[in-house]
Amino acid sequence: MTVQRQFFTSDEAAPVVVENPLGKGRVLLVCEHASHTLPASFGTLGLSDDVLESHIAWDPGALAVARLLSASLDATVIYQNYSRLIYDCNRPPESPSAMPATSEIYDIPGNANLSEAERFARTAALYIPFHDRISDLVAARDSVVLVTMHSFTPVYHGKRRDVEIGLLHDVDARLVDAMLDHVESENFQVERNQPYGPEDGVTHTLRLHALPNGLLNVMIEVRNDLIQNEEGQRAAADFLSELLIKAIATHSP
Template sequence: MAVGPLLSSGDPEPVEILNRSGPSPFLLIVDHAGKHVPARLNGLDLAPSEFDRHIACDIGARDLALSLSAVLDATLVMQRYSRLVIDCNRDPSRVDAIPALSDGTLISANARLSAEDRAHRIHAIHAPYHQAITGILDERTDRETVLVALHSFTPVLAGEHRPWHVGILHADGIPDYARRLLSVLRLNPDMIIGDNEPYHMDETDFTVPFHAWARNLPYAEIEIRQDLLTAERRDHIVAWMARALCDALNSGTTGQF
């Protein structure tokens, strides 16, 4: 572990890369996979229970990604630190890349950061994660690649229930693959599939625009409701999602789930 102003020798590396040589065209990425906090930040002065909430990480997304990577034989890149330390799906220049408030929780340790403190977080966590994705994409320029960003969302936010089971986010660049995936998933009558729900892909999103749009890569940003990613339900979701990803890639829709 490289020691610097933020990370110490006991802290994990910010990026986890699995199956780098996987033959699948899918490159799976998880911006909010982990909930680690650098030791020097003293847990951001939050109660430990806050890190079991959706504000700290995308609950269930890491296990989902590990299973999908295995089923698809796909390369997987994940970020290990909590989004409360720095959100790797935000432009690092944005104020909300290091949130001072998240779903009613005040993160006082983030409220009055100096420019130097922000730079340390960007340098130690945000930059290495995106450099890792860039490096893998550079290695794959001679092969088909579909960038798939995996996220999860809380069933209730600010008291509002969210009916969607899965959302597919897309905007500029080459959104054709995301739209085909949306169509395939909607063949399942038991699932409510959101088109740019529960979030729109907009200026707050960083990872997909930065990597996929810039390279004219097909992509999809997938949001799965967290209550579908429990240990009891995850295997079914993984099998369904893997089939849908492949059907959308092949432009074939069997309709069987």
């Protein structure tokens, strides 16, 4: 509680949000980078408004797609209410990118030279409550399918990315294999472990909750220029919902 008071004023939102908690579907949707909001006590981290609204601070469109998937799959959604620039909940505390001093081409002054105490306080306020809540949700239900929802920028370090939807996995490829087997539509260019893969350290949530429990799992990345508006978000969600339903059906509970 003391750490929470250091981070959040009485009128600030809680860091962890669960929607449709009584959903009957097997899928548990996780959105680690849902918001670009910063706790008031951190100001702007020394960044301009346009940078704080860019992809380095959050995954634009990811939560909107997750909510549409929740509606079609009757799935519970859990998301982090604050920017990954304060703490990236898809990274373990020991990772430098959990509280990055640099993201892509941007230096982040408010994250420079953090002390161990400062890093611990952020971990305790944001990372631990988030992952504890995921653990609780997994433990409370049977045969969970863990799906983490992300978006990525179409241009990274000046290089154009052609992939439109990435289906990422770590050592357990069962669900991704089944999803790729059922890709029939030519509406999206879908690739395995693109534009990132486990070697980039992006599968932390899967490693923490899915692999030890033997859960079917996938990390979904959608290029964010495709989900800037409701029409694009709906198209992506409809495509992914059908793909997930078909793929999950090939694996009995």
